[in-house]
Amino acid sequence: MLPETTPEDDGTAAPPARDRRPADRVALRADLRAALPDASAAVVVTALVFVLLWARMESGESDTVAVMPFMDDPGTYWMYLLSQAFGWSGLLWAWGTVMLGLLLSGPRPARLPVPRQTLERWHRTTSLTTMALMFAHALMFAAELVRYEARLTWLERLWAGFADTFVPGWYDSGTGQVAIPLGQGALYLAVPLGLLFYVRHRIGAGTWRRLHRFVIVVYVLSVWHTLLYGTNVWYGEWPRTVLWLLQLPVAALLLARLLRPARRAERLGGPGRRGGVSLPGWGVRAAGRVAAGAVVVGLVVVVVSGHDGGRERPAEPPSTSPHAPEPE
Numbered sequence: 433m434l435p436e437t438t439p440e441d442d443g444t445a446a447p448p449a450r451d452r453r454p455a456d457r458v459a460l461r462a463d464l465r466a467a468l469p470d471a472s473a474a475v476v477v478t479a480l481v482f483v484l485l486w487a488r489m490e491s492g493e494s495d496t497v498a499v500m501p502f503m504d505d506p507g508t509y510w511m512y513l514l515s516q517a518f519g520w521s522g523l524l525w526a527w528g529t530v531m532l533g534l535l536l537s538g539p540r541p542a543r544l545p546v547p548r549q550t551l552e553r554w555h556r557t558t559s560l561t562t563m564a565l566m567f568a569h570a571l572m573f574a575a576e577l578v579r580y581e582a583r584l585t586w587l588e589r590l591w592a593g594f595a596d597t598f599v600p601g602w603y604d605s606g607t608g609q610v611a612i613p614l615g616q617g618a619l620y621l622a623v624p625l626g627l628l629f630y631v632r633h634r635i636g637a638g639t640w641r642r643l644h645r646f647v648i649v650v651y652v653l654s655v656w657h658t659l660l661y662g663t664n665v666w667y668g669e670w671p672r673t674v675l676w677l678l679q680l681p682v683a684a685l686l687l688a689r690l691l692r693p694a695r696r697a698e699r700l701g702g703p704g705r706r707g708g709v710s711l712p713g714w715g716v717r718a719a720g721r722v723a724a725g726a727v728v729v730g731l732v733v734v735v736v737s738g739h740d741g742g743r744e745r746p747a748e749p750p751s752t753s754p755h756a757p758e759p760e
Contacts (some may be wrong), residue, residue, distance in 0.1 A: 433479050434602075438488070440564075441583050442713045446471060446594065449576055450722070452597070458556070458629070458630065459630070460627070462629045463553075463557060463560060463630075463717060464560065466556075466557050466717040467556075467557035467558075467560045467561055467749070470554075470557045470558055470560075471560075471564060471686040474521050474525055474561050474564075474565055475512050477524065477566075478514075478517045478518055478520075479517070480520040481516075481517040481521060482514055482517035484517055485506075485511070485517060485621050485664075486506045486513055487511070487512045488496055489503075489504065490718045491510075492504075495663050495666055495667060495671075496512075496516070496663040496664065498511075498663075498666075498667075498745065498746075499666050500663070506522045509576065510574040511572050511575045511576040511579060512572075513520060514571070514577075515569055515570075515573040515576060516662075516663075516664065518565050518566075518568040518569035519565075519569040519571060519662070520662075520664075522562055522565030522566045522569050522654075523655070523658055524560045524570075524649070524653070524656055525558055525562040525565055526566075526651055526654055527559050527560050527651075527682065528647065528677060529558035529559045529562055530651045530682055531645070531681065531682060531685065532554055532555040533555050534682070534685035534686055534688075535551065535649065535685060536548070536551055536552060536555060536656055536686050537689055538685060538689030538693065540725055556629065559626045560626065561621050562626075563623055563626055564620065566618065566619050566622060566654075567582065567619065570597050570598065570615070570616075570619060571597075572598070573597050574593040574594060574597035574598070575593065576593075577589075577591060577592060577593035577596050577597065577728045578593035581593070593708050596612070596726055597612075597644035598671050600616050600617075601613060601614045607660055607661055610660060611657050611658075611660035612655075612661070614653050614656050614657040614660065615653070615654070615657040615661070617648050617653050618651075618653035618654045618657060621646065621649060621650045621653070622647075622650045624648075625644060625646060625647050626652065628640055628643055628644070629644070631650050649684065651686035654680065655675070658675065659672070659675065659741065666742065666743055666745055667669075667742050667744070667745045668739075668741070668742025668743065668744065669742065669745075670740070672740050672741075672742045673735060673738065673740055676731060676734050676735055676740050679731055680728070680732070680735070683724065683727045683731055683746070684727045685730055686724050686727075687721070687725055687727075687728055687736065689718055690717075690721045690724050691721060734758060
């Protein structure tokens with residue numbers, strides 16, 4: 433919309449002021465407003481997942497309780513259940529925004545179900561929602577740790593919850609020694625990589641595109657974190673298989689995007705051709721395509737064979753557990 437003009441005394445209108453902003457610049461504030469329906473849907477999904485997790489714990493079917501029997505009390509551990517719910521909705525939204533990004537940057541289909549501008553807006557708003565869900569997942573995990581450490585002073589509890597959740601390498605219990613840093617890495621990469629879009633006019637479109645490619649690393653770290661630490665997919669049963677299965681379309685779109693990128697400059701071509709990439713650069717691009725193809729094949733093998741890295745469900749519940757929480 434052009435700015436309003438002010439009539440001059442002689443009755444003629446002054447020429448409109450020139451908008452010096454780039455035509456393709458998108459304001460973060462506008463996308464935050466546009467993300468409200470998307471974020472509202474995410475809250476509803478999170479609430480539904482929370483109710484499901486609560487019901488499974490009440491019924492004795494919770495895999496979380498099978499892993500950690502001391503948590504068989506949803507009324508006490510509701511913040512942990514809410515952290516899980518935010519984690520699952522965050523992973524679902526991350527899956528959606530990555531799929532949209534790959535669809536937009538790969539081979540362009542002749543027809544799209546909605547205008548391309550709409551898909552781009554959905555990609556941006558789902559990205560913002562994903563960041564919020566990831567932070568809420570971490571925040572509720574920290575809150576549960578603060579509640580749990582009732583034997584410490586309040587200041588010690590706040591520090592323990594913050595450090596275990598947000599300081600890489602601080603968490604020192606079991607699988608979390610690896611899984612927690614993976615999740616932290618995903619969060620700490622997601623925020624700058626997602627927000628750099630709104631300052632790409634300052635850093636340059638080429639720099640932004642090169643950095644934005646690392647968004648797929650955020651998604652890989654998120655899935656890896658879930659497979660290692662998500663007690664709902666701890667065992668080698670159908671929920672874990674479904675999680676693996678959902679990665680097939682992501683890997684397939686990534687492979688298609690590498691084999692047939694939308695930008696001519698990113699196509700592989702021949703090594704060392706005039707105007708093309710150098711031989712080392714060509715080798716890196718070729719290796720990336722081979723790796724993506726190997727991932728697709730690996731995912732198919734995992735899903736078909738059922739060997740998905742899940743643990744065997746023990747006949748008896750684990751005998752080990754953290755220290756018993758003391759009343760406040």
